Amino acid sequence: MGRWAVATERRRGEALIRAIHEAVLAEVVDAGLGQLTMEGIARRAATAKTVLYRRWATPFELLIDALGEAYPVEVPTPAADNLRTDLIAALTLLTDWMVTPAATAVMAITSERGRYPELAEALWDKVFDPRGGTFTTTVLRWYAARGRLDPARLTPITTQIGEALVFKLAIDNARTPSAEEVAAIVDEALLPALGL
Amino acid sequence: MGRWAVATERRRGEALIRAIHEAVLAEVVDAGLGQLTMEGIARRAATAKTVLYRRWATPFELLIDALGEAYPVEVPTPAADNLRTDLIAALTLLTDWMVTPAATAVMAITSERGRYPELAEALWDKVFDPRGGTFTTTVLRWYAARGRLDPARLTPITTQIGEALVFKLAIDNARTPSAEEVAAIVDEALLPALGL
DNA sequence: CCAATAAGCTACGCATGCGTATCTAATGGG
DNA sequence: CCCATTAGATACGCATGCGTAGCTTATTGG
Known part of the structure; x- marks a missing residue:
């Protein structure tokens, strides 16, 4: 001054x-x-x-x-002993995170990865890599490990369905999915792909 | 000069x-x-x-x-009289488009919609709105209209599964999905969600 | 309470983008 | 073949970000 x-x-x-x-x-x-x-x-x-x-x-x-x-993000802990409920909880964790400034920044870096590779690399090295699986994956692995879910159904595709649709709806509608939409993602896309 | x-x-x-x-x-x-x-x-x-x-x-x-x-983009025309084949064709059309400069620009505008709303609006008014459905939607509607698919299965969620996963894989791997991955998206996510 | 530390201010020369004005010269229609 | 059109070059004053230097002054540990 x-x-x-x-x-x-x-x-x-x-x-x-x-x-x-x-x-x-x-x-x-x-x-x-x-x-x-x-x-x-x-x-x-x-x-x-x-x-x-x-x-x-x-x-x-x-x-x-x-x-x-700003990290770490909360990790979903399967608690309900109900796959559907736990999946919805995991995706809700994702939608809650998406509205934070840190998440906006992370998504900006991700979508401009080609433009700023050093930045994306640093983000992965320092922030993501130390952390394990993503949102729904954590839940799916938990149920599969306990024989409540066919492990063969856990593929690089099926484990991404939840997150993929949350992101797609968020982009298309310029807002994070509502609770109803999250439930619909689980019921109409995720559970059928898991054979349920 | x-x-x-x-x-x-x-x-x-x-x-x-x-x-x-x-x-x-x-x-x-x-x-x-x-x-x-x-x-x-x-x-x-x-x-x-x-x-x-x-x-x-x-x-x-x-x-x-x-x-x-740069527009219009090619529109999928269901031709194989086979849902799986036509869905793969539609998503391949998408992955082919995604590598073009115009597509990169469109995706940049979309992902920065919040930052440049006028730009996103102009894009929709001048480029997207004039055109009808998206890639897989066109195919799905065609089969549903002919009773080859339960129309009740065509929801705002299920019609987005294909595109959502293509985008998700593209972001995660920094490259568009391979033909095998596109097929896996159809087989492991899309068809099950359609009840097939 | 004093001195070391670090926050905050101002200013610098450099580079780049802005939007405009003014010129020149290549091009192609009549 | 000429001349209206317009591409292209150059330069301008202005604004903003760069990274650094130099200072003043608030804060706090000892």
Whole structure:
């Protein structure tokens, strides 16, 4: 603050970094990867560019840091002893996650993977790889391991049906699927493909 | 060209516009929507900015024009009198389309719909709306209309299974699904959901 | 309470995109 | 074959992001 600064509380350390992490995610949501700039992030975080450059060399580096912090995502734990219910729960976990800024950023990186390969790679190395299966897969494996589901039905295709349809509906309708739509995905697509 | 220009063939009218259309699509593929600039398009088309501004006010306007030109996409015509074969043909049409520059641009616009709503709207108004159903839907309706398929099975979910999985695999693997994967989508997900 | 640390401000030269103006010269219709 | 049309070149002032330098000043551990 300049010469005539009034008393302010100056953020430091953790609190400052948290604010910057929030800012970079918000910037990606609003402006997109292609418009992500140190200037923009600094402006939104209400801090100085110098503060950013002291810690991160590029906006992407900062973004990966923020995403690493925003993780991990909750993992579905089969609890209902009912496949249908647990699948719906897993996909609901997905739709809940999709509305977060971190998820928007992850999906942006994924859909621009060809454009920013280093970014996608860093995301996988630092964030995804450490974590195991995806949403429905966790549930499906659990039931298959207990003989409640034919393991032969768990293919690279069938394990993706739930997530694929959630994403497709989200794109087509510009909003995450409703509870009814999630249930329909399970009932009309997923369970039939599992032979149930 | 400047003072020391050698003899060149100067493009005019149609040929020039075609070159510019190609250039804007290539720019979107390489640089992305967020980096789409008149400068970049002009550079790639090897023409002057003034030429662009004479016809289009913004890069997005130019892009929509180019997409309108790149369309229409081929429509699946059920021909095999075999549902499975025709579904595979329809999805293959989709995977073939997905590798074109126009498709990459369309998918970029779709996935950044929230960021550039006017662009998405223009795309739908000028390009998609005029056209009817999507890839598999066309086939499914054809068979349902002829009583070869239970119409009750054609829901907003089931009609999207094929496209949803093609997109999901494409995103996950950073390449369009192979012929085997397309067949697996039909056999393991689509046909079971249709009750077959 | 003091000194080390780090946040915050300002300003810089450079690069790039903007949208426009002004010129030149290639092209093709009449 | 001429001349209206228009592609193409160049340059402009403006804005914004870059990455760095230099400073002032709030904060806090000792």
